[in-house]
Amino acid sequence: MAVLETRVWSSTIGKKAVMGVTGLVLLLYVIAHMLGNLKFFFGPTSIDGYAAWLRTIVDGLLGHGGFLWGTRAVLVGSVVLHMTAATQLARRAHKARPAAYQHRRKIQGSYAARTMRWGGVILGLFVVYHILDLTTGTLNPNGVQGQVYANLTADFRLWYVVLFYTAAVVSLGFHIRHGMWSALQSLGASSATRQRALQLTSLGVALAITVGYLSVPFAVLTGLVA
Secondary structure (H helix, E strand, C coil), X not given: CHHHHHHHHHCHHHHHHHHHXXXXXXXXXXXXXXXXXXXXXXXXXXXXXXXXXXXXXXXXHHCCCHHHHHHHHXXXXXXXXXXXXXXXXXXXXXXXXXXXXXXXXXXXXXXXXXXXXXXXXHHHHHHHHHHHHHHCCCCCCCCCCXXXXXXXXXXHCCHHHHHHHHHHHHHHHHHHHHHHHHHHHHCCCCCHHHHHHHHHHHHHHHHHHHHHHHHHHHHHHCCCCC
C-alpha cells in the first residue's frame, strides 16, 4: 500500500488528482463558510446561534468544539497537499519546457501564473490575520468569544480592514475561477462550445462566491447594516 501511494504521489497524474480532490474539499468549505456568513443579515441571534451550534456538532464523540478542530485539521492538510502538489507540478512543467520556447510560454502563462502565485500569498496572509482576528479575537476591535455579529461589525466599520478583506476575496475569486477552469478542462472539452460553457461555469461560481463574501463587509461599511 505504501509503495502504491508513493507511486501515485510521484506521478504527474497522481499530483493532479491530489490537487483536484483537495481543491474540491477547499471549495466546498468556502461555499459552506460563505453561506454561514450570510446569516449575518438575519441578525445577531441567527449568526451567533449558528456559531454556537457548530461547536456542539457530535460533541458527545469529539467534545465541545471538536468538530471545528477536526474541520480545521482537514483544511490545513488539504492546503498543504494542494500547495505542495501545485508547486511540484509547476517545477516539473518548467524543467520539461524546451529552452527555445521558454520566453514565449512565459508570456502566454504569465497572467495565470501571477494570479495564482500572488493570490496564494495574499490568501495565506489573510488566513493568518483571519485567525488572529475572528478566531482568537486578538486583533478584533471587539474580540469577544461568541459575539460573531458584534465582532464582524466592529471589524468592517474600519475601511482598511474592508480593503484587505476585499483584496483577499478577489484573489480567492481569481483562484477559484482559474482552478475550476483548469480542473474542468482536464476532464476534456472536445468543442469550443463546451469550453465556453466550462469557462462561464467557472466564472459564475467565482463571481457568486466573491459577491457573497463581500456583501457583509460592504453592508456594514456603507451603513446598510448597523
